[in-house]
Amino acid sequence: MTAVQAALSGALIGGLYALMAAGLSVTWGTLRVINLAHFGLILVGAYLSYQLTSAWGIDPMLTLLVSAPVLFVVGAALQWAYDRFNIVEFNSLLVSFGLLMIIIEVSTQVWTADFRHIDAGANPYGTSALHLGPIALPVSRLVALGFALLLIGGGHLVLERTFAGRGLRAFAQDRTVAASFGIDHRRLGLVVGGLAGVSAAVAGMVFALGNTIAPAHAYEWFGTVFAVVILGGIGNLLGSLFAGLGVGAFSALVAVLWDPSYEPFVLFLAIILALVLRPQGLFTRRGLA
Amino acid sequence: MLEVRGLDARYGDAQALWDVALDVGAAETVCIVGPNGAGKTTLVQTIAGLHRAAAGTITVEGVDVAALPGHRVCDHGVATVPEGRRVFGHMSVRDNLLLGAYRRPARAVHRETEARVYELFPRLKERATQQAGSLSGGEQQMLALGRALMALPRLLLLDEPSLGLAPVIVDEVFDAIAAVNATGVSVLLVEQDVERALSAASRGYLLIEGRIVASGTTTELRESADVRERVLGM
Numbered sequence: 001m002t003a004v005q006a007a008l009s010g011a012l013i014g015g016l017y018a019l020m021a022a023g024l025s026v027t028w029g030t031l032r033v034i035n036l037a038h039f040g041l042i043l044v045g046a047y048l049s050y051q052l053t054s055a056w057g058i059d060p061m062l063t064l065l066v067s068a069p070v071l072f073v074v075g076a077a078l079q080w081a082y083d084r085f086n087i088v089e090f091n092s093l094l095v096s097f098g099l100l101m102i103i104i105e106v107s108t109q110v111w112t113a114d115f116r117h118i119d120a121g122a123n124p125y126g127t128s129a130l131h132l133g134p135i136a137l138p139v140s141r142l143v144a145l146g147f148a149l150l151l152i153g154g155g156h157l158v159l160e161r162t163f164a165g166r167g168l169r170a171f172a173q174d175r176t177v178a179a180s181f182g183i184d185h186r187r188l189g190l191v192v193g194g195l196a197g198v199s200a201a202v203a204g205m206v207f208a209l210g211n212t213i214a215p216a217h218a219y220e221w222f223g224t225v226f227a228v229v230i231l232g233g234i235g236n237l238l239g240s241l242f243a244g245l246g247v248g249a250f251s252a253l254v255a256v257l258w259d260p261s262y263e264p265f266v267l268f269l270a271i272i273l274a275l276v277l278r279p280q281g282l283f284t285r286r287g288l289a
Numbered sequence: 290m291l292e293v294r295g296l297d298a299r300y301g302d303a304q305a306l307w308d309v310a311l312d313v314g315a316a317e318t319v320c321i322v323g324p325n326g327a328g329k330t331t332l333v334q335t336i337a338g339l340h341r342a343a344a345g346t347i348t349v350e351g352v353d354v355a356a357l358p359g360h361r362v363c364d365h366g367v368a369t370v371p372e373g374r375r376v377f378g379h380m381s382v383r384d385n386l387l388l389g390a391y392r393r394p395a396r397a398v399h400r401e402t403e404a405r406v407y408e409l410f411p412r413l414k415e416r417a418t419q420q421a422g423s424l425s426g427g428e429q430q431m432l433a434l435g436r437a438l439m440a441l442p443r444l445l446l447l448d449e450p451s452l453g454l455a456p457v458i459v460d461e462v463f464d465a466i467a468a469v470n471a472t473g474v475s476v477l478l479v480e481q482d483v484e485r486a487l488s489a490a491s492r493g494y495l496l497i498e499g500r501i502v503a504s505g506t507t508t509e510l511r512e513s514a515d516v517r518e519r520v521l522g523m
Contacts, residue, residue, distance in 0.1 A: 163391055166380070170388045173377045176339050179359040180369045181440060182392040 005135050006256035007249045012137060014228075014248020015145030019203040020221055021228040021240040022152055023075075023196030029235015030172040031189050032089045033082050036096040039218040039225070040103030041071050041197055045204020046213045047111050053122045053208075060118055060125070060209055061143075067201040075197020076190040083189050100218060108215045115212040125209045140210030147202050152241045155195075159237065168192065172235055223264065224251070227271045231282045243282060290315050290444055290475040291336070296345035296355075298328070298335045298499075305331040306499045309345070313444065318466075318476040320490035320507070322483045322520055328499040329479040330372050333448045336477070337369045338362030349444060363392060368442035372449045374433040378422025382413055385421050385432055389439030399439065406435040409465055427458035434465060444475045451482045463489055483520050487511055495520070 024038045048067040053060045078099075081087075087095050120126055125143055129136040159165035171178040171188060179185065207213070228247050232239030247267065254266045274282055291313040298306040305328045313319045323329055334340040336347055338359040347355040349365040368389070377385050386406060390399040407414035410431040416424060421432055430450055437445060447466065451459040463485060470476050480486035487493060487507040495503040495516055503515045510516050 163387065163396055166384050166388045167391050169380055169384070170377045173379055174375055176359070177369075177371060177375045177377075178388075180337050180339055180363060180371070181389055181436075182360050182363045184358075184360045 001134055002256055003253060006252040008135060009137060009141060010252025010255075011245045011249040012141035012145050013252070014245035015141065015148035016203065016206055016244075017224055017228045017248055018148045018152060018241045018244025019144065019199060019206060020225045021232065021244055022148075022155065022237055023199035023203075024225065025229045025232060025235055025240045026155070026237060027079070027192060027196050028089075028229065030168055030192055031079065031082070033079070033087060033092040034089060034096065035078065035082075035092065035196070036222075037078060037099040037103060038096075038196060038200055039221050040100045040107075041074060041200035042204045042207065042221065043107055043213075043215065043218040044074075044103065045071055045201040046208040046217075047107060047116070047204070048201070049205040049208045050116055050118050050213055051111075053118050057122055060123055060205060064201055064205055067205065068198045071197035071201040071204075072194040073197070075200065076194035078197075079189045079193025080186075083186060104215045104218050111213075111215070113215055115214050117212040118208055123209060138210060140206070143209060144206045147206055148241060148244065151199060151202060152237050155237050164191075223268070227267065231271060231274060233280060233282070239282070246282075290317070290350060291477065292346075292348040293336065294346050294348075296332075296335065296347065297343040298331050298340060299343045300331075304343070304499065306335065309496075309499075309501055311494050311501065311504070313475050313477050316470065316473045316475055317492065318470050318478060318490045320478040320480060320486035320493040321496050322480060322486050322493060322510075322516070323496035324520055325481070326498075327496045329481075329496055330448055331499075332496065333369065333372075333446050333477070333479050337367060337446055339369075363440060366441075366443035367446065368437035368440040368444075369446045370430075370433045370437050370448060370450060373452065374426075374429045376421040376424070376429050376432050376436070378420065380421055381418050382421055382424070382432055383417040385436050386413070386439050389436035390441075392440065395439060395441045398441070402439050402441065406438055409438075409468060410435055427454050427461070430454060430458070430462050431465070434462070434469075438469065442474055444477065445469065447476060447478045447480075449479060449481060451480060451485055459485065483516070 020042055024035060027033055027035050045067050049060050049063040052063040052066055082092060125140045128139045130139060130142060159169060167183045168188060171183050175185060224247060228240055228243045232243035251263050251267050254263045293309055293311045296306055296309040297304065309332060321329055331340060335342050338354060338357055342355045345355060346353045349367060352365055354362045354365055386403055387399060390396050390402060412428055413431055413435055424432060450462050466476060466489060478486055478490055487510060490507055493507050493510045494501050497519060503513050
């Protein structure tokens, strides 16, 4: 029973990983920028939700009305800057890591390095759980999964069914030919960067619902979220959802059945194995999906 | 329709085209023949806006498009079937076609255009849901042509449509090109298969080492000593 409980609540955390990974994966897959600053945007999203909830006493989810537009603009501006200064896959790692450190330092100045959390009175999702017989599912994690399904499912439909989505997929495969059919990479970059910013706002809000926030968290997300992006297939939205759930469940099982301290070791060993066996990612249907 | 004057193109320090001038009239099929490495693909890419012209003008229906960014040239009715087809292999056949209709005017009538493309290439309809990468070379060439037609072009640029295809498939592709041309679309055809190019076009240009060295009706070109020696090898 503990194993089932662990796997389920782990998979629910995986919803959060998937939310964090989705934006990173799509900007990497289409715009060829590995935007580590994305973790900084998630951190800022979490702080914004915390700050606005504390200041106005509103439901944390409503803070998205402010944080999502703000991070849309920040995400779009970042992408504009990457494009303007010709930053591509290779140098983007370095540049965006620098940006991430700047964001973390600024956050530390504003919110200090202390742990912050949304006041329990203002957070109806923080401590409650849904009980299914002997299994308890924390509401904050159900919210994470719900947003992951909504955002990633919606994004997938847009990619599959709309002219803009097809344009983006075509652009990811062959920029030159896509341009010859009228696809403007600058405008596309702004929209995709902005939407990645929105996903960061959502991921940050969801994180703030169930966790305390500190600037150093942005570094901690790195490993797991990268693993989810790679396993899901770079640029593959549905893949990042499945990989997120899988990685979450797997990590929780290792922690419960073996030892929590082995979790990273076993997880990354499994990822290396997976990449050796399926270098294109576990869930990839090849290309953007 | 298309008027190119004084066109130079370069890759860094290496110049690929020198002072190229050519015309394609309304509803005309014009071919460019020449040996490997003559700059034929560079010429198509430069006209399509995918490679920036170093000098000269490219006038499409009276508008100079030479300085436009690549994604704006198609606004003037230019569509390209690139060398090697370059279909979007990870997308379905239908999505490839719909991508061709990305621009708003084409988007508005994409259903009608799609039906016409399927009429021209019934094979594409059968394979509509299949991944483009799984098609045979000939089917991919049809898809690349269909994708270009979805953009409602008035000038179609075709780069080596016969490349790597079996002769019977090439016949089919050239029949389709003739059918498209018959609907009033101007065609600029770049082709290594000189015989095919000359029979498909009414006029042609001989491009050698980045320069136009001969031009005329296809009958004149067939008889030109340059063409016979340098590309037909006779």
